[in-house]
Amino acid sequence: MKKLTLFLLISCPIFAQKELTNWPAKANPLNVGKRTAERFMAVPHSRYGVTFPNPPATQITYPDVCTWLGALGFAQKTNDADLLKRLNEKTDLLLTTEAHLQPKKNHVDNFVFGAIPLAFHLQNGNQDLKKLGLAYADEEFKTLSPEEYTSLKPEVRNWYAAGLSWVTRFWMDDMYMITAVQAKAYEATKNRKYIDRAGYEMVAYLDTLQNPDGLFYHAPDVPYYWGRGDGWLAAGMADLLKILPKDNPHRPRIMKGYQDMMRVLLKHQDANGMWHQLINDPNSWPETSCTGMFTYAFIVGVKNGWLPSATYGKAARKAWIKLQDYVNENGDLTEICEGTNKKNDHQYYLERKRIVGDLHGQGPLLWCVNALLEK
Template identity: 85%
Template structure:
């Protein structure tokens, strides 16, 4: 009996050791992470993912936040003090010299910005950063004045009355944007109200948007499985489940939504390890940002024991290695779908531009690195 118990205890780490180690040189997580983080430090703030100096950015946008958080996580996990210091200095600029780049607190995509100062506060305990970040987390679920309440669209008033954020809109992206800042607020304060908010919101989105097959249309009136749209939810659920206490009443529903989605995604991974611009269309082009997001969700699930290691770990490994073939000599990921609004047109999604170096793709690369280094 003792030998059997010992085998059971040791078998899981051994399998994970095989799946997530012994990487080909090109796929070494530390090498990829360092290159991607340094690339982020070398480029100007983006305009919704696209980095170019002119015209300059007018605010910090959510693709920057994704890559910023990934870079911070990588620097911390590898104890890269120099990179940590430079990232902290980059963040400090947002308090004074670049305060004009703080996004307005008027849109769900803007509120995720608060996760950056909160993440850096956890490293250096700068109270100004805490104040800045918490202002975004709290404003997202603020009590509305009568004037603000009546200015909302009727459906949003109903959602707000039900306890959801006043910026609720039932777009898939929101379940990363809301989760990231609220989870960081919990990490800073240890006040469970921030996780209660995020988990309640997540359940509302799952109940409203998730189809019976486990995937999500880009919008209720746009019946297409756009890769990156589903990627936001995959990553958001994985991130929330990582920090959500086991006694949270919403955890079982979120876990069910996550597992249902992961099972369907596994079926749609192509033989090379990629996912496509339209998930269920094998003729659509392999797209790297959604592949990074789905790979991240798989890695987290395997590491946490939610997903079968042999099945999902092997799939994640294949995807991670294949993604490296899409990185050019500058350290930029290629074949990233440009920023995309919804449209009830199949060809519209196939014709979207394929961008190189866009932070919608660079960020998920770093998420994968950090998950592999856990």
Template identity: 55%
Template sequence: MRIVKALMIGAVLFEVVAAPAQTTVPQFKNWPEGASPKEIGDRITSRFIATPHTNFNRPGPPKMITYPETCTWYGALTFAKVTGNTAFTKQLVARFDPLLGSRDTLIPTPDHVDRTVFGAVPFELYIQTKDPRYLAIGKRMADKQWGPPEGKMVTPDSHRFYDKGLSWQTRLWIDDMFMITAVQSQAYRATGDRMYIDKAAKEMVFYLDSLQQPNGLFYHAPGVPYFWGRGDGWMAAGMSELLRSLPKDNPNRSRIMEGYKKMMATLLKHQAEDGMWRQLIDDPTSWKETSCTGMFTFAFITGVKEGWLNKATYAPAARKAWLSLIKYINADNDITEVCEGTNMKNDHQYYLNRKRITGDLHGQAPLLWCATALLK
């Protein structure tokens, strides 16, 4: 028992020691009425708590928790923590309780990046509650990501990537760089074991070297030469999540920071006059899309707060983006103009024709990430 208590205390101390100092940013204060991150976060968290498990806007409940729900759940938990809202925390914990018992089949099998990211939620629950049951679930998922390859999702490339010391779940879609880094960064925060975040950093460099273009943006995947908003959003958010906890002595940190800053500079150039970004980032005729705007805003806020980005340049851009983004939230606390779930396709018009969804959790999640980052 003493050993367990010591480990718990150590985890708490680690979390405190690992947390970097935050830059004071005047542009992130004095919000118009109804526009503050706390007010918005309260609305979106309440909406999530009242929302049943969802299945990409398809009819019927999902067979397992989907990654948009995971990302929103994680955002709601971090928002509840930063605001000290214990009522929210209790409700978000209660949402997980059935998964520890009769509804454990809702826990995804960790055989694909979109499923394995679920581990970020039990890790956050462990960080906040110190209940070892959550840690066990998170570790099982994070460890499985490094192999060996096994299960229905094994591809011909799985062993090739695994033999290079990469995740066997590597598929070179830019979405992966949130899905992998989120769960592995959380594993590091929860356990203090650098193996998790060091491997995630190596993975990130492989994706940067493989997919980042000279302008700093990313194609959706090899052979799909389009700068799809949310795809690039996953990369921007993933680098932000990774860098904020990546130890300064990690040998890959400078390479990742270089890729991050290069991307941020180009995103700044493509930000619309009202603060939004578009479904296809570099296509000025493309529609303004909220999930990518939320993700890019989160990356800007994090970079400014951590001192990676010039405050005078990026803080006003982040504020403008936030104030524009929240105008898309309707009376039901659902954000509009969210691109539907999207596969990759070498077709420019395919991306422009994607449905615009209201209340999709792809769009709700980044609102909570932004609110948390603004309040830290």
């Protein structure tokens, strides 16, 4: 019997997740999820570089996408029919009175928008939403006309010729933006071309950006371990591995990249459970959006048996509880780094504004909730 119990603890992740249960009241995933989802429903669409209260949006931004998907996941996992109804109504507007907010298909950050209509199509079967989402997924890997090809930078032409998306730029944020919409297109169609694209693109980014220590520079010409930038990759790899078929040839490389990154992130978590604006600079400020993203990646790894619970579950627990200390009375997360371009300047990252309630931070809170509620 002792041998059987030990075997179950080692081989079955569900038996080894005591670190991710029995939460104090402030960190109860149900309470945090409900508060954060309702806060998302109460605020207007976000705008890049503008804090709340926002002027009218000009397009749906990727932070909106991340939080929108998180709210949908929470409504589904908790069978919250009222929240689900309101989320569906909010999404339907994208086909009618808010169709003008559909982002232009001209930048890597815009294409992730397609994940919203695809996710809601999977939930409610709306074929118009499916068509809208697939338009973004397909355009991201379209065959370029001679004129479009000529307009690309020389290095992008080479990447495109190698089978990568024409929006490839090798910034680490892209590995959430590109893979999320392609993965949702695969789920909506079961067409392997979408998930194969995502895996191939992810491996190219891993081979280009991941350093021997497991972390990623913001870009090849910007040698800084910016917290949220690395967070996009951590979350992107975790999400992709959840649905990447076991027989996909890129899976072993992505798993190695993910596990290598998780090992070094564990070393840089501070004594309070947080990660910092610059991951390897303990004198930089504790930053909440990257902490949420890394916590999410840890939880997903533990839940799926890719990471040992005793180590990573404990670290995720400490981070999740500590994050709640950064939530104000309005349900807004504080100490979120503002939107950040790349710059080869250490001080630039240290001096980024710390803002409140930005969806770059609210979204990862919901991701963590949904991962914790996963059976």
